[in-house]
Amino acid sequence: MGKTVDMILTSYRNFAGASGYLFVSLAALVFLFCTEKNKRVLHYFLYPIAAIWILFLIPLYAWIATTVWDASYYRMLWFVPFAGLFAYAGVRLLILAEDVMRRIAVGLLLICLLVGSGNLILTDSRLTPAQNAYHVPQEYVDVIERVVALDSPMAVVVPREMLEYVRQVEPRLLIPYGRDQMTPGWHQDNELYDAMEASTYNEETIATQSRLQNVGIIVVEHNRPRTEKGIRFLNNYYKLIDVVGNYEIYEDVFYDYFNLDWTPKEQPNT
Amino acid sequence: MGYVLLTLFVICVPFACGLVLLPVMRGEDKSLLGVYLYGWVFLLALFFVLTVPMIMFKRAFSELVMLYSILLGLASIAGLLQFLRDLRSKRSLRMAICEGRNVFFRESPWAKLGWGIAFLLFVGLCVFLLTHQYLDGDDAYYVVISQDAVHSNTMYRVNPYSGYPGLGLEYRHALCPMPIFFSFLSVIGKMSPAVLCHNFACPLLILLTFLSYLLLGRKLVKEHVNYRSAFLLLVMGFYLYGMVSVYTAERFLLTIPWQGKSVLANLILPMFWVNAMASTEENRTHTNRVLLFLLVLASLLCSTTSVFYMSVAVGILAIVDGIRMRRWSAFVLTLLCILPCVAVGGIYLYVGA
Numbered sequence: 001m002g003k004t005v006d007m008i009l010t011s012y013r014n015f016a017g018a019s020g021y022l023f024v025s026l027a028a029l030v031f032l033f034c035t036e037k038n039k040r041v042l043h044y045f046l047y048p049i050a051a052i053w054i055l056f057l058i059p060l061y062a063w064i065a066t067t068v069w070d071a072s073y074y075r076m077l078w079f080v081p082f083a084g085l086f087a088y089a090g091v092r093l094l095i096l097a098e099d100v101m102r103r104i105a106v107g108l109l110l111i112c113l114l115v116g117s118g119n120l121i122l123t124d125s126r127l128t129p130a131q132n133a134y135h136v137p138q139e140y141v142d143v144i145e146r147v148v149a150l151d152s153p154m155a156v157v158v159p160r161e162m163l164e165y166v167r168q169v170e171p172r173l174l175i176p177y178g179r180d181q182m183t184p185g186w187h188q189d190n191e192l193y194d195a196m197e198a199s200t201y202n203e204e205t206i207a208t209q210s211r212l213q214n215v216g217i218i219v220v221e222h223n224r225p226r227t228e229k230g231i232r233f234l235n236n237y238y239k240l241i242d243v244v245g246n247y248e249i250y251e252d253v254f255y256d257y258f259n260l261d262w263t264p265k266e267q268p269n270t
Numbered sequence: 271m272g273y274v275l276l277t278l279f280v281i282c283v284p285f286a287c288g289l290v291l292l293p294v295m296r297g298e299d300k301s302l303l304g305v306y307l308y309g310w311v312f313l314l315a316l317f318f319v320l321t322v323p324m325i326m327f328k329r330a331f332s333e334l335v336m337l338y339s340i341l342l343g344l345a346s347i348a349g350l351l352q353f354l355r356d357l358r359s360k361r362s363l364r365m366a367i368c369e370g371r372n373v374f375f376r377e378s379p380w381a382k383l384g385w386g387i388a389f390l391l392f393v394g395l396c397v398f399l400l401t402h403q404y405l406d407g408d409d410a411y412y413v414v415i416s417q418d419a420v421h422s423n424t425m426y427r428v429n430p431y432s433g434y435p436g437l438g439l440e441y442r443h444a445l446c447p448m449p450i451f452f453s454f455l456s457v458i459g460k461m462s463p464a465v466l467c468h469n470f471a472c473p474l475l476i477l478l479t480f481l482s483y484l485l486l487g488r489k490l491v492k493e494h495v496n497y498r499s500a501f502l503l504l505v506m507g508f509y510l511y512g513m514v515s516v517y518t519a520e521r522f523l524l525t526i527p528w529q530g531k532s533v534l535a536n537l538i539l540p541m542f543w544v545n546a547m548a549s550t551e552e553n554r555t556h557t558n559r560v561l562l563f564l565l566v567l568a569s570l571l572c573s574t575t576s577v578f579y580m581s582v583a584v585g586i587l588a589i590v591d592g593i594r595m596r597r598w599s600a601f602v603l604t605l606l607c608i609l610p611c612v613a614v615g616g617i618y619l620y621v622g623a
Contacts, residue, residue: 016514019515045547069574069577070574078535078539078575083504091487122398130403134465135403135404135469167410167433168410174434176432177431178429178432
């Protein structure tokens, strides 16, 4: 019971943060309940919204919802049409205002409520100027296009920051592990991943593990410290193909010699 | 050329398919806006019904494209025939369109100014979002699923993270195949699904969201036509300032609108309330339940979240129906609309869990 109540409160906090978003919506709901005369709007718009709010706060319901089906309990709040509720309450306030001056005052009040209770999405720091049609950092696209130009049947291993974008740009490329490797709970022991993400590259390990995992193309950061830069890759028949931005691209030049089976093997879905 | 084809598709096909639903549309739903939005609901519902069995029976993506295109063609023809038949009815769509045009011309200059501001706001927002990128980790799954369908001609058979063949079907996502719908659109537009999602889908889904709220507003402030544009402006303002956490529907729409969760929260759910408000004209009828049933199907295409929560929301409407009409049958008939949720939930719990 205590855990479920905590989960409800956490979902609420996660959804609205410290903003007045939910407070404004609840205020709009209460205002509409007080002023709405149209019984059908009450029955099919306001009562169901209130019912969803009440259900959201009931621990037994929350327990059933999260146990039987969806762990993302905050999604229940999507069923409350917050924008519609706020807009309808705003319009009713405007209608109640009798002259132009009062309407302007109500309009300003509504703008103040919006600005005060929410955050402008356009100022979000994660929205950055797009560099290409893929909406992926251009440096990564350059590396991926260089790898594609090799026209190799082999898989490619890339640094962590590029994992999410390789197959968005080019689905023909195979990678030994993807974004799942970065996600807690889905992470699996993988020596190649560990070697690629170590603060100092051990080229010997990367080359050996790459061959074991049928990886023929290695993309490493140009600036990251490593043991005997480039030499170990060369000794393992990985040849430097190109340097694109901050990334070096190596290709296994003897993959035919090793006669490896490049047929993709099945992998479990995560 | 791809963009032109896609633009023609997303304007004409939903409208033509929406015309099929004319016999079950009442009141404000029977308008240009209602036909277009319910046309989208029809498109998504049909796609869901067709895609899920084809995924489970390992059919090729190209087969789905062919079959879905044929069905859309047939539905469009049926829609146009329905439109011709509707011309003879007492309250035809043509009359509703003329009425809507007259209402617009009767609106006060302030209301017209509101429409102008809303239009400029929409254009500005789209330009901003098209020229900016939001790097979201989930795209590594959803966008790549779309990419793989086009590239490998299979559906949910490739591990999207690595590109290797997947070991078994991942039911949680395969039962809500919204990414495959974007694969279909990318085939129409002859472009990469990644480019389609990050560019074309963005203004399209924002437009559909605001239009669905506009339809809701038209029902809520029916008697005060001068306040419709104010309603839309307030909705747009709410969306602009909705970035209070990463979980809000507003944030989903303005950052990652192409993900199924966002389509659910920003198109299907406002349309759910539009449908609920259809009962403001008259008591809920079977015709209205047909639209609700389509909405439930469309919601299942978007996210497995709808299996449980959509059932609850429809259940609440059923209770209201039952109490208002004082008939058990009203409650039961509305509740029957959750049957697709029960079926998908059953499949998931039986096969997938």
